[in-house]
Amino acid sequence: MITxxxxxxxxxxxxxxxxxxxxxxxKEILVLLGTSGCGKTTMxxxxxxxxxxxxxxxxxxxxxIQSQKAEEVRMGIGFVMQHSGLFPHYNIQQxxxxxxxxxxxxxxxxxxxxxxxxxxxxxSEDLLSRFxxxxxxxxxxxxxxxxxLIADSxxxxxxxxxxxxxxxxxxxxxxxxxxLEELKNKTIILVTHDVQEAFDLGHKICLMDNxxxxxTGTPKEMLYQPKNDFVKNFFAQNxxxxxxxxxxxxxxxFLVDSNRFYGDLQFSENTGVWDALQQxxxxxxxSEDYENLVKAFNEYRKFQIx
Amino acid sequence: xSEQSFWQFVTExxxxxxxxxxxxxxxxxxxxxLAIIIGVPLGxxxxxxxxxxxxxxxxxxxxxxxxxxxLLGFMIPAFGIGATPAIVALLIYALLPIIRNTYTGITxxxxxxxxxxxxxxxxxxxxxxxxxxxxxxxxxxxxxRTAAVINVGVATLASFVAxxxxxxxxxxxxxxxxxxxxxxxAIPAALLAVLLDQTIAVLQKSSYRSVKKLKYSIPVVLIxxxxxxxxxxxxxxxxxAGFTPEFMGRQDGDxxxxxxYGLDVHPLVVSDAIMYKAAYEKDLDLISGxxxxxxxxxxxxxxxxxxxxxxxxxxxxxVIKTKTLEKFPELEKTLNLLSGKxxxxxxxxxxxxxxxxxxxxxxxxxxxxxxxxxxxxxRKGNSRIIxxxxxxxxxxxxxxxxxxxLIEGYTEYKVETKTxxxxxxxxxxxxxxxxxxxxxxxxxxGLLVLLKPTAKTIEEVSKSPEKTFNYVNLExxxxxxxxxxxxxxxxxxxxxxxxxxxxxxxxxxxxxDLKNYLDSK
Numbered sequence: 001m002i003t004x005x006x007x008x009x010x011x012x013x014x015x016x017x018x019x020x021x022x023x024x025x026x027k028e029i030l031v032l033l034g035t036s037g038c039g040k041t042t043m044x045x046x047x048x049x050x051x052x053x054x055x056x057x058x059x060x061x062x063x064x065i066q067s068q069k070a071e072e073v074r075m076g077i078g079f080v081m082q083h084s085g086l087f088p089h090y091n092i093q094q095x096x097x098x099x100x101x102x103x104x105x106x107x108x109x110x111x112x113x114x115x116x117x118x119x120x121x122x123x124s125e126d127l128l129s130r131f132x133x134x135x136x137x138x139x140x141x142x143x144x145x146x147x148x149l150i151a152d153s154x155x156x157x158x159x160x161x162x163x164x165x166x167x168x169x170x171x172x173x174x175x176x177x178x179x180l181e182e183l184k185n186k187t188i189i190l191v192t193h194d195v196q197e198a199f200d201l202g203h204k205i206c207l208m209d210n211x212x213x214x215x216t217g218t219p220k221e222m223l224y225q226p227k228n229d230f231v232k233n234f235f236a237q238n239x240x241x242x243x244x245x246x247x248x249x250x251x252x253x254f255l256v257d258s259n260r261f262y263g264d265l266q267f268s269e270n271t272g273v274w275d276a277l278q279q280x281x282x283x284x285x286x287s288e289d290y291e292n293l294v295k296a297f298n299e300y301r302k303f304q305i306x
Numbered sequence: 307x308s309e310q311s312f313w314q315f316v317t318e319x320x321x322x323x324x325x326x327x328x329x330x331x332x333x334x335x336x337x338x339x340l341a342i343i344i345g346v347p348l349g350x351x352x353x354x355x356x357x358x359x360x361x362x363x364x365x366x367x368x369x370x371x372x373x374x375x376x377l378l379g380f381m382i383p384a385f386g387i388g389a390t391p392a393i394v395a396l397l398i399y400a401l402l403p404i405i406r407n408t409y410t411g412i413t414x415x416x417x418x419x420x421x422x423x424x425x426x427x428x429x430x431x432x433x434x435x436x437x438x439x440x441x442x443x444x445x446x447x448x449x450x451r452t453a454a455v456i457n458v459g460v461a462t463l464a465s466f467v468a469x470x471x472x473x474x475x476x477x478x479x480x481x482x483x484x485x486x487x488x489x490x491x492a493i494p495a496a497l498l499a500v501l502l503d504q505t506i507a508v509l510q511k512s513s514y515r516s517v518k519k520l521k522y523s524i525p526v527v528l529i530x531x532x533x534x535x536x537x538x539x540x541x542x543x544x545x546x547a548g549f550t551p552e553f554m555g556r557q558d559g560d561x562x563x564x565x566x567y568g569l570d571v572h573p574l575v576v577s578d579a580i581m582y583k584a585a586y587e588k589d590l591d592l593i594s595g596x597x598x599x600x601x602x603x604x605x606x607x608x609x610x611x612x613x614x615x616x617x618x619x620x621x622x623x624x625v626i627k628t629k630t631l632e633k634f635p636e637l638e639k640t641l642n643l644l645s646g647k648x649x650x651x652x653x654x655x656x657x658x659x660x661x662x663x664x665x666x667x668x669x670x671x672x673x674x675x676x677x678x679x680x681x682x683x684x685r686k687g688n689s690r691i692i693x694x695x696x697x698x699x700x701x702x703x704x705x706x707x708x709x710x711x712l713i714e715g716y717t718e719y720k721v722e723t724k725t726x727x728x729x730x731x732x733x734x735x736x737x738x739x740x741x742x743x744x745x746x747x748x749x750x751x752g753l754l755v756l757l758k759p760t761a762k763t764i765e766e767v768s769k770s771p772e773k774t775f776n777y778v779n780l781e782x783x784x785x786x787x788x789x790x791x792x793x794x795x796x797x798x799x800x801x802x803x804x805x806x807x808x809x810x811x812x813x814x815x816x817x818x819d820l821k822n823y824l825d826s827k
Binding site: 048050071072074075077079081083084085086087088089098099102147 | 416418419421422423424425426427428429432437440441
């Protein structure tokens with residue numbers, strides 16, 4: 001669990017982060033969302049002390065990070081950045097093994113863990129002897145994630161991790177990311193300016209503006225109970241898409257023949273309406289189910305908008 | 307010697323050449339190694355504390371702009387002569403590129419990479435050694451490469467302070483009018499620079515990991531070569547002798563000492579600009595010099611009596627092309643006004659005023675002309691320009707100044723002086739190419755360095771100063787169309803000198819005494 005208590009930070013007299021407080025629970029992905037310059041990256045980097053706070057406290061599992069050595073704090077926190085930040089003079093194997101080397105793991109343990117992560121992240125073993133510049137952007141980003149995950153630290157910080165990827169690669173990695181077991185029991189804080197990414201990945205979203213948090217809540221709350229016009233306008237452009245994305249089959253189950261969807265079509269309760277529609281639309285024979293689901297969603301939507 | 311081909315010269319002198327190459331490399335590598343030891347940490351420091359970077363790079367930059375000879379000059383009071391001042395001077399030249407490139411290399415590492423390293427929990431030391439230095443390595447090696455090439459070049463000047471190196475041949479060749487000797491020094495120096503440059507370039511291009519493998523062997527190589535040099539350069543002779551490059555190659559010099567006296571003093575080669583001071587400060591015990599030099603008196607030196615007469619006295623007189631005399635009809639008459647106005651003690655006294663009383667050549671020249679009733683106010687004439695040359699020692703500066711005042715006072719010609727020409731060959735070539743119109747020369751130098759007749763002729767014409775003068779004048783007219791005007795009146799000759807106190811203690815009065823002293827154990 002990460003607790004941030006009224007943290008502030010100024011650069012040259014200008015407040016970048018202004019009295020922010022929030023909490024990220026265990027096994028939760030918390031997204032810091034906002035436009036560039038809103039202070040979200042500064043906030044993130046204060047958690048692993050790449051930037052030191054001016055005032056306020058940050059606690060990880062109840063321990064104040066200021067009371068430990070910066071290097072020790074960082075060693076317990078995985079960090080993924082926008083440009084993978086891989087060492088150009090190390091090959092992929094060495095890059096992934098940086099933290100194990102710092103922790104003085106034995107070679108066997110490092111090698112086993114490296115292979116395990118490679119498979120989970122769908123990276124070929126051939127890459128191990130290559131250098132970062134020889135990899136595609138998507139591969140580099142996966143290696144960056146592998147590097148951050150290798151020591152299985154309980155906290156993961158991600159600074160626009162998919163920001164440099166093209167849309168198709170991004171969608172692929174998002175899907176993988178969500179299904180990655182490794183991530184399921186970590187506390188993750190992810191910084192992004194991409195609204196769709198925030199809704200795709202986040203359990204909880206902190207919308208930031210001008211160094212302050214405007215609203216914190218689940219994606220659903222952000223969408224249907226905006227605190228003010230700023231929040232409303234922020235999502236206005238993508239609203240319909242986002243609504244489809246956050247709706248689960250279980251939300252609309254009472255409006256459709258649930259046996260058909262859970263039984264014959266083998267969807268689960270947690271399948272997103274958007275994903276289900278995508279699959280149904282691809283098959284002509286299922287067009288009736290498609291139309292039923294759209295109808296159900298539209299009914300459901302009416303209840304949400306107050 | 308001039309009939310000898312370059313290859314013959316090299317073959318004949320290959321032992322000396324080899325020693326000089328080793329000395330040259332030793333100086334270069336040792337100073338480079340020290341510069342790396344000092345420069346790299348400094349570069350790292352200012353990359354950490356950017357506020358310091360301006361001042362550190364500024365100071366290194368200023369040191370870099372000090373002319374190399376001047377820097378060597380500064381080193382002598384602090385470090386004496388020999389390898390130490392040369393290495394320190396070279397080290398100073400090598401510092402800037404090494405500091406600057408270390409700094410640039412580290413500051414230009416991608417901030418995303420250093421941030422990633424920090425975020426993974428690396429401490430400062432790990433960040434430096436695992437990330438910053440390896441990534442900065444190609445830029446740092448480029449700096450070392452620049453420094454190495456600079457040092458090979460500047461190390462040629464090390465011979466001025468008796469540190470050896472290929473400069474011995476280069477400057478010896480210039481003094482002795484031997485193109486072969488100059489080339490024997492210059493070509494290897496150039497080759498060394500190219501070779502070193504290319505070797506380091508290979509290192510620079512190869513990947514970081516192969517450099518890592520070499521990281522222990524490179525310092526070892528540097529230290530071994532440096533060490534070999536140091537071992538070679540330490541000598542344990544009873545007396546430390548330092549001779550000028552010109553003296554080393556002249557019959558009335560080291561060659562004569564060896565052949566006539568059988569005296570081998572293992573001399574270091576040293577510039578005459580610092581030789582007297584070095585003797586005074588006990589860095590040297592025995593030096594070659596000119597009998598009329600003011601510094602003999604200034605530094606309380608004792609001139610050893612030349613009991614076997616290998617240093618014949620020579621006249622000093624202006625040398626000038628016959629063509630030039632025709633072009634400036636009043637010139638000969640004017641220059642000859644000085645003829646006979648000097649004798650040895652007058653010249654020594656003038657030199658003393660310059661060397662010890664630190665009077666300017668202008669003041670000495672004016673005082674002298676007033677005293678001899680020759681002074682006339684300059685006419686500020688606007689006719690053609692006469693260019694006077696001088697060699698790079700005090701007496702010649704004074705003579706050039708006296709001639710200038712004389713010509714300006716007695717004729718309408720304008721005068722330009724080109725003083726401080728670094729050796730007989732440079733002066734003579736300048737004269738032949740009309741870069742200067744005349745300069746004061748000594749008949750002995752004309753005979754032994756420029757004309758180089760057979761040993762028999764030398765013996766024949768060296769019997770009296772007058773004979774030498776007549777022979778030289780005749781040959782110069784025949785061979786070069788150059789005349790020797792009337793002699794100034796003082797005799798100049800080479801001389802061996804020691805500190806008076808030491809000479810008294812050792813009871814050395816003449817060169818034979820010295821030989822006996824050195825032979826006794």
